[in-house]
Amino acid sequence: MPARNFARHGQLLTVLLEFDGLTPWLCTFHAVLSPQYLRQRVLPLHERGEAYVMLACVDLTAVAGLVAATIGGAAIGLERQWSGHASGPRAHFGGIRTFTMLGGLGGLAGWLSTAGFLPLAVVLLAGAVALIVAAYAAASRVDVDGTTEVAAIVALAAGSLSGSGQVALGGGVVAATALLLLEKTRLHAFVTRIDDAALRASARFAALACVVLPLLPRGPYGPFDAIRPRELWSLVLFFSGLSFIGWIARRVVGKQQGVILSGLLGGIISSTSVSLIFARESRATDAPRLALAAGAVGACTVMLLRVTLACMVLNPALAAALPRYVVPAFVIGVAAVLAAWRLNAPASQESADPGSPLQLRAALQMTALFQVVLFVILFVQARWGAQALVVTSAFVGLTDLDALTLSLARSAGSSGDIPATVVALTAGILANTCLKLGVALVVGRGAFRSATAAALGAMALALVIALLR
Secondary structure (H helix, E strand, O other): OOOOOOOEOOOOEOOOOOOOOOEEEEEEEEEEOOOOHHHHHHHHHHHHOOOOOOEEEEOOHHHHHHHHHHHHHHHHOOOOOOOHOOOOOOOOOOHHHHHHHHHHHHHHHHHHHHHOOOOHHHHHHHHHHHHHHHHHHOOOOOOOOOHHHHHHHHHHHHHHHHHHHOOHHHHHHHHHHHHHHHHHHHHHHHHOOOOOOOHHHHHHHHHHHHHHHHOOOOOOOOOEEEEEHHHHHHHHHHHHHHHHHHHHHHHHHHOOOOOHHHHHHHHHHHHHHHHHHHHHHOOOOOOHHHHHHHHHHHHHHHHHHHHHHHHHHHHHHHHHHHHHHHHHHHHHHHHHHHHHHHHHHOOOOOOOOOOOOOOOHHHHHHHHHHHHHHHHHHHHHOOOOOOHHHHHHHEEEHHOOOHHHHHHHHHHHHHHHHHHHHHHHHHHHHHHHHHHHHHHHHOOOEEEHHHHHHHHHHHHHHHHHHHHO
């Protein structure tokens, strides 16, 4: 006789079994079956009324999710057991066995929610969370640390994700949680090293990026459609972020690692400032002049990387055309720094402190200068064409190479004239290098003057040859 009950919910196939008109028997067979097997073997039997069974067809993805959820819980429990939080007089409620079962329970709840049994899934999760809360209430009488209990809730959540089919996301949550638990000592040591300046700078940068930036309009406004408030503020964040990275790097490396490394890190902020500061320091009688020269050359070499990075962010086509012109100068700078590093013993001379981590005032000034330079470049392009742009770029490069880089990258994006723009940018780099060469010759003394002049002169010559080719 035909089946009276037949239902299919996703991968869950339900058939009621009857024998010769007798009282129906509900038989359950658990098997991992493919959809092709169901179509070819099970459904024809149902249609002919020859056999009626209840099959819970769970595909391999669901099984993998349950297994991943269980393993994830075991991984977190292993860390809790290994770290000693599951035993002793101050033990918390769970170790590897408890966490393994919690992960499996979370995976089962996730699977049930996708199979149409959401109320049952909610009951299971609520019961597990209630057990965790009760365990914390008991443990907090001795120790208020709730890391184990929070980890248990995370294991439940990750297991639910894996059980519902989000295996990659659930596994990522488990991996991140295990790493946080294992790196407790290093994280606590890192927090103790954060001072007031670093914490305030981080909070301010977050406010500038997450609060101010979304509120600004996109634009464009003004002559040549050159004023774009949100893009300008992005540049402020870019400059401040570079300054912050350089400041953090200096703090991590320490002041006793030598002026060469300080010069390299200072080049992230301003290679011109580093060159001027080191040239002044070389005037002292006991100054490590060769190391100072290597630091100044290193800052100028990092400047080439900084320009290329800015082009990659703002105009990838311009960044792709730039290496042909700057790579020879970069190689010369790297060779000079390595040679000086081998010849010079690490010095303990302190380099100039860049001051505020974000250098926000300098970033605002540089962004304002960028806007002015952009107006000038667009005007020159519209009035006299690409040839006058090279002369203008060389003049601007004497004062601020970063503003020139960003302005040219923006203008090339609208005009599309990459060859003329890359030549103009190289001319600006050459002018900036010649300026620092002049600073070394006029302000520097002794070995600093000769070593810096030789290296920067070779770099400038390489840029000239690249322009003439």
